[in-house]
Amino acid sequence: MILKTKQLSKSFGGLKAINKVDFELPKNEIRGIIGPNGSGKSTFFNLVSGIYDSDPGSYIEFDGHDITFAPPHEIASYGLSRTFQLLRLYQDMTVIDNVMSGYHTRVPYKFFDAVIGRKKIWDQERAIKEEMMELLSFVGLADYAELNASELSGGQRRLLVLARAIAMKPKLLMLDEPAAGLSPVNVDNLMKIIMQLKEKYGLTLIIIEHILKVVMDTCNSVTVFDHGQKIAEGTPAQVKDDNAVIEAYLGKKMDDEEMRKALAV
Amino acid sequence: MEKFKSIIRDYPFIAFIIAFVILAFVPSVVFTDVYQSHLATLIFVNIVVAAGLNIVKGYCGQVTVGHVGLFAVGSYTAGTLFLYLGLGFWATLPIAIIVTAFFGVAMGIPSFRLEGPYLALATLGGGEAIRLFIENGNFFRSTFGISDIPTPSLMGYNFDSPDRYYFISMTIMIIAVYFSFSILRSGVGRAFMSIREDPICAAAAGINVKKYKILAFILSAMFAGAAGAVYAHMPPGYIHPNNYTVIEMVTFLAMVVLGGLGHIWGGIIGAIVITIVYDLTRPLYKYQLLIFGLTIVLTILFMPKGLGGFIDRYFLEKRFKKKTGTEKTT
Numbered sequence: 001m002i003l004k005t006k007q008l009s010k011s012f013g014g015l016k017a018i019n020k021v022d023f024e025l026p027k028n029e030i031r032g033i034i035g036p037n038g039s040g041k042s043t044f045f046n047l048v049s050g051i052y053d054s055d056p057g058s059y060i061e062f063d064g065h066d067i068t069f070a071p072p073h074e075i076a077s078y079g080l081s082r083t084f085q086l087l088r089l090y091q092d093m094t095v096i097d098n099v100m101s102g103y104h105t106r107v108p109y110k111f112f113d114a115v116i117g118r119k120k121i122w123d124q125e126r127a128i129k130e131e132m133m134e135l136l137s138f139v140g141l142a143d144y145a146e147l148n149a150s151e152l153s154g155g156q157r158r159l160l161v162l163a164r165a166i167a168m169k170p171k172l173l174m175l176d177e178p179a180a181g182l183s184p185v186n187v188d189n190l191m192k193i194i195m196q197l198k199e200k201y202g203l204t205l206i207i208i209e210h211i212l213k214v215v216m217d218t219c220n221s222v223t224v225f226d227h228g229q230k231i232a233e234g235t236p237a238q239v240k241d242d243n244a245v246i247e248a249y250l251g252k253k254m255d256d257e258e259m260r261k262a263l264a265v
Numbered sequence: 266m267e268k269f270k271s272i273i274r275d276y277p278f279i280a281f282i283i284a285f286v287i288l289a290f291v292p293s294v295v296f297t298d299v300y301q302s303h304l305a306t307l308i309f310v311n312i313v314v315a316a317g318l319n320i321v322k323g324y325c326g327q328v329t330v331g332h333v334g335l336f337a338v339g340s341y342t343a344g345t346l347f348l349y350l351g352l353g354f355w356a357t358l359p360i361a362i363i364v365t366a367f368f369g370v371a372m373g374i375p376s377f378r379l380e381g382p383y384l385a386l387a388t389l390g391g392g393e394a395i396r397l398f399i400e401n402g403n404f405f406r407s408t409f410g411i412s413d414i415p416t417p418s419l420m421g422y423n424f425d426s427p428d429r430y431y432f433i434s435m436t437i438m439i440i441a442v443y444f445s446f447s448i449l450r451s452g453v454g455r456a457f458m459s460i461r462e463d464p465i466c467a468a469a470a471g472i473n474v475k476k477y478k479i480l481a482f483i484l485s486a487m488f489a490g491a492a493g494a495v496y497a498h499m500p501p502g503y504i505h506p507n508n509y510t511v512i513e514m515v516t517f518l519a520m521v522v523l524g525g526l527g528h529i530w531g532g533i534i535g536a537i538v539i540t541i542v543y544d545l546t547r548p549l550y551k552y553q554l555l556i557f558g559l560t561i562v563l564t565i566l567f568m569p570k571g572l573g574g575f576i577d578r579y580f581l582e583k584r585f586k587k588k589t590g591t592e593k594t595t
Contacts, residue, residue, distance in 0.1 A: 049469055050468075050469075051465060051468070051469065071468070071473075072465075072468035072469050073468050073471050073472055073473045073474070076468075076469060076470060076471030077471050081469075081470075082469055084465075084466060084469075088463045088465065088466035089462075089463075090458065090459055090462035090463060090466070091462060092458075092461075092462055092527070093458050093459075093462060097455060097458065100452075100455055101455045101456065101458070101459040101467070101470060101472075102470050103452075104452060104455070104456055104459075104470055104471050104472050105470075105471035107452040109451075109452075111453060111480075114447055114448060114451035114452070114453055115444055115447060115448055116447065117277055117278060117443070117446070117447030117451075119275045119276060121447075121451055122274065122275055122277075123275075125450070125451065125452070143588065143589055146581055146584065146585070147581075147585070164470070165470075168470065168471060
């Protein structure tokens, strides 16, 4: 198990955004997380990556480390990388700097070497830049490397955020709606790139996505959230026919008898 | 030429040694009177402060308006050490840098919880508090100021006139700029920039936000401390609380903003331009503050990346056009 949560809870005031979720994820799996808006998917991501503190009684374990109380940067250093729904691009930095800043946890040299400016540092910096340029050309942004990130189009921004999250060579990559707002052709293209990256770096993936086709086609297993609780888990086919899931999305499935009763009231 | 470029790329300090040699000949070749040397020293002091301010404000994005307080701490550490212990420049400079670094930590702690204008207010209070503390303390000679701070001497040679002191300030400036250059070009500079752009995302990418924020404050404080000590020992060796008011802070801010926030040469370009303009407009001293305020506003409106960013942009568009064959559309 690369990621494990036990009794994970988070409440904002009286609202239980996440309520006692037990979650387990084996290595090399692609896990989809679906659920209606406000069901706690993004909160789950924020809890795992340490942006929010979880409520007392929760337990999160990542790759053998207890990360329940760990700050975000420590969690990242264990090899957990994530993207954000609202991208959080570094707008005023160049594309290459964006990707290189994702490399931070792997930077090999010490601060004082950098202050003195030894030759070793510049060699290593150049090696990092080369590696990141390779990554950029892999996602198809190499030509734009020196432009500001704010000058990219919506689709390119999504690719850049993906590249930045990959730059730290994570063990687990959590994607928060990677394809939101893309046209169907671009979605296919993006998913293809994500799958290639998974193969290349041996990633484990968690994907939050509203486009069910993406989830059903690419994920090995799916977890469904509703009102902060895990209501179903299994292969895409199992989940698709699960009554609780259909209920959460479309409302309750009723037979004629029940329907008449409900309408009569 | 190619070979020379690659040598500079591997050993950037060679470029700084060349700059040192060129600058060393400037007084004897270019300058016509002593006053110009004095002005050059002021420029160098301002460059050191502006380079430090660029680290914390331009790169790390922490809006600090109390930087002049740190500059004052540097000056007054040097001044009081001379006054009570009779120490000379070579002892007071390192002590001033260390003491100012501690004040930098104090100035940086509010940045953990405050952002933008709120942090500006907190640091403004910090800077003014330092000045008022000095002005009202007999220990610091309050409004009399500390006078006759001696100029440094090295192996029997006394740098006792502006055209001699030029070499001291130039050396300190070159070393400071070299450090800021190496720090900002490395991964540390990138970490600072990510914190400026988005602290939450930076944390998720593995950057220890608090540590780097405080590091930025310490580094820039050390620059301010060094500049303060150099300023205190500058002939005629007189410091007064009035040299460390909010007006000076606005000037420092104008330097960084005009030169280019977050540009590696930003503070340096700005310090040169502003110090010279400041000197040329002395007859119009009533309007100087107005001019600098306007400069800041206009630069932010029409040239948000300052002179440095403006020049960079020109070359970038040229390169982009060459590479892709298309006009850049924005």
